[in-house]
Amino acid sequence: MTIIKVADLDFCYGKFQALIRVNLEVEANKITALIGPSGCGKSTFLRCLNRMNDLIEGTKAKGRIEIEGKNILSSKVDLVDLRKKVGMVFQRPNPFPLSIFENIAFGLRIHRLAKGVELEQIVRQSLEAVLLWDELKDKLKRSALSLTLEQQQRLCLSRLIAVKPEILLMDEPCSALDPVATLKIEELMQILKKDYTILIVTHNMQQAARVSDATGFFLLGEMVEFDRTGKIFTAPQDKRTEDYITGRYG
Amino acid sequence: MTRMKNRFLEKIIEAAIFLSGIVAVLIVVLIFIFLFKESFSFFVKENMLAVLLGRNWYPISDPPQFGFLPLMMGSLFVTMGAIVIAVPFGLAAALYISEVAPAWLKDILKTGIELLAAIPSIVLGFIGIVVLAPLIKNFFHLGSGLTALAGSIMLAFMAMPTIVSIIEDAITSVPRSYKQGALALGATHWQTIRRVIIPAAFPGIIAAVMLGIGRVIGETMAVLMITGNAAIMPTTLLQPVRTLTATIAAEMGEVIRGSSHYYSLFGIGLILFIITFVINLIADLVLHRRRING
Numbered sequence: 001m002t003i004i005k006v007a008d009l010d011f012c013y014g015k016f017q018a019l020i021r022v023n024l025e026v027e028a029n030k031i032t033a034l035i036g037p038s039g040c041g042k043s044t045f046l047r048c049l050n051r052m053n054d055l056i057e058g059t060k061a062k063g064r065i066e067i068e069g070k071n072i073l074s075s076k077v078d079l080v081d082l083r084k085k086v087g088m089v090f091q092r093p094n095p096f097p098l099s100i101f102e103n104i105a106f107g108l109r110i111h112r113l114a115k116g117v118e119l120e121q122i123v124r125q126s127l128e129a130v131l132l133w134d135e136l137k138d139k140l141k142r143s144a145l146s147l148t149l150e151q152q153q154r155l156c157l158s159r160l161i162a163v164k165p166e167i168l169l170m171d172e173p174c175s176a177l178d179p180v181a182t183l184k185i186e187e188l189m190q191i192l193k194k195d196y197t198i199l200i201v202t203h204n205m206q207q208a209a210r211v212s213d214a215t216g217f218f219l220l221g222e223m224v225e226f227d228r229t230g231k232i233f234t235a236p237q238d239k240r241t242e243d244y245i246t247g248r249y250g
Numbered sequence: 251m252t253r254m255k256n257r258f259l260e261k262i263i264e265a266a267i268f269l270s271g272i273v274a275v276l277i278v279v280l281i282f283i284f285l286f287k288e289s290f291s292f293f294v295k296e297n298m299l300a301v302l303l304g305r306n307w308y309p310i311s312d313p314p315q316f317g318f319l320p321l322m323m324g325s326l327f328v329t330m331g332a333i334v335i336a337v338p339f340g341l342a343a344a345l346y347i348s349e350v351a352p353a354w355l356k357d358i359l360k361t362g363i364e365l366l367a368a369i370p371s372i373v374l375g376f377i378g379i380v381v382l383a384p385l386i387k388n389f390f391h392l393g394s395g396l397t398a399l400a401g402s403i404m405l406a407f408m409a410m411p412t413i414v415s416i417i418e419d420a421i422t423s424v425p426r427s428y429k430q431g432a433l434a435l436g437a438t439h440w441q442t443i444r445r446v447i448i449p450a451a452f453p454g455i456i457a458a459v460m461l462g463i464g465r466v467i468g469e470t471m472a473v474l475m476i477t478g479n480a481a482i483m484p485t486t487l488l489q490p491v492r493t494l495t496a497t498i499a500a501e502m503g504e505v506i507r508g509s510s511h512y513y514s515l516f517g518i519g520l521i522l523f524i525i526t527f528v529i530n531l532i533a534d535l536v537l538h539r540r541r542i543n544g
């Protein structure tokens with residue numbers, strides 16, 4: 001089932017066009033990887049999907065992005081609902097300088113989704129979902145900043161999961177982590193994809209090959225090729241894709 | 251050759267900087283010793299507890315009464331009033347400047363607030379007498395507008411620049427990633443401010459409050475002009491009061507050198523010194539802790 005459908009998406013930072021006619025269909029409950037050299041527009045594309053680019057002055061998006069059939073580029077879209085549905089994890093883990101508990105309760109509180117016992121239950125479930133509960137159940141009052149980077153990134157995921165999103169956007173979620181922690185996060189992604197649709201930006205091609213079901217290759221703002229991951233890495237159709245995955249690009 | 255010379259020069263500069271630092275600390279210590287020495291016999295003779303808890307300040311009656319309590323209460327009322335007014339406004343102004351205002355307005359506002367700091371306090375006191383006091387008098391139907399409230403409002407203006415610029419600093423240094431994280435979770439701008447930015451900037455806010463108190467409690471001339479200058483125990487902000495600082499300023503000129511009254515003023519000075527010292531210490535600790543946790 002297609003959950004995200006992007007059609008002829010153009011995106012500009014002022015006069016600079018960062019995305020050019022991007023077309024893409026993302027399957028639900030799959031992991032979709034976006035690869036490409038630095039500065040080719042991967043993060044920009046990801047931020048279009050939850051309209052985080054709106055925060056940057058002078059930006060403009062044209063075209064269509066349908067999520068579950070609704071065009072989210074429409075001015076009528078409720079950004080609060082959109083961002084609840086489409087959660088985002090950043091390159092550097094960014095837990096709030098609050099307790100572990102309050103980090104996860106944050107989304108539940110601002111959206112008034114739960115309180116009291118129910119809130120505590122959801123916090124627990126969210127921590128269980130990212131396999132942190134056993135480690136942290138006695139330390140919920142500790143500052144989230146005292147955790148290791150890997151734990152922090154998991155916490156950021158669990159903070160999203162608490163508000164029951166459908167799509168998880170991950171912008172190089174492992175670039176601040178060591179290889180062991182990276183593998184652990186990848187394992188977690190495999191578990192999470194049963195319940196969520198995941199888009200991951202990575203410039204680590206092995207990671208894309210390991211974790212994803214589909215892969216899109218970006219170059220200079222264009223989506224050069226989009227296909228099943230196996231196909232992209234074994235039989236790319238475009239010469240530029242082949243050059244990139246064989247390491248002939250920067 | 252030149253290298254040797256540079257070395258030598260560096261040593262001299264190092265020594266000069268070290269000396270300046272030591273001298274600054276030394277002067278503070280000397281002032282403390284001086285105040286302590288001058289007021290020690292007074293506190294012994296008049297019984298320290300009776301002084302600190304005494305409710306009557308009649309230094310030239312016979313027998314004189316040296317109760318500091320009305321003066322301390324005067325300072326407390328005026329200071330607390332000023333802080334209660336200045337902190338909400340200061341926080342709001344700092345939030346507006348750092349989170350809401352467009353870039354061009356930001357600079358204008360910041361400059362404006364710095365200019366507020368440049369107004370001599372005596373001028374503010376003057377405006378207070380001419381403008382503020384009549385307003386208070388008419389609004390509350392008082393005999394005179396020269397009250398603790400008038401002092402509080404005016405001191406709030408004086409503390410505002412300190413408070414705004416420190417809070418603004420604290421807010422600006424909150425990492426952008428916190429804000430992004432909150433917004434990406436669907437938080438509104440206001441929810442982000444209230445639940446993430448203010449908690450993250452909290453140590454800075456406390457430090458701002460402390461330094462604001464320090465600024466306010468040491469203010470003298472303007473307060474002397476506008477608070478009505480009556481050394482009585484206040485019960486509301488609508489009464490005239492006399493602060494610790496105003497007492498020294500008003501009485502030092504006429505006091506007989508070497509009298510108990512003379513030494514009592516040093517005692518007041520010592521109390522003031524200790525209060526400001528403790529407040530600055532707290533502000534420092536809070537700011538320092540923030541840096542460690544940073």
Ligand SMILES: Nc1ncnc2c1ncn2[C@@H]1O[C@H](COP(=O)(O)OP(=O)(O)O)[C@@H](O)[C@H]1O
Binds near residue numbers: 041043045
């Ligand atoms: N806030 C911004 N303002 C202007 N240009 C930007 C901004 N963010 C990114 N860009 C430009 O858009 C292009 C794509 O950037 P980005 O999406 O961050 O690439 P990637 O994530 O693939 O490395 C780059 O050329 C970058 O310089």
Ligand SMILES: [Mg+2]
Binds near residue numbers: 042043044171
């Ligand atoms: Mg990027």
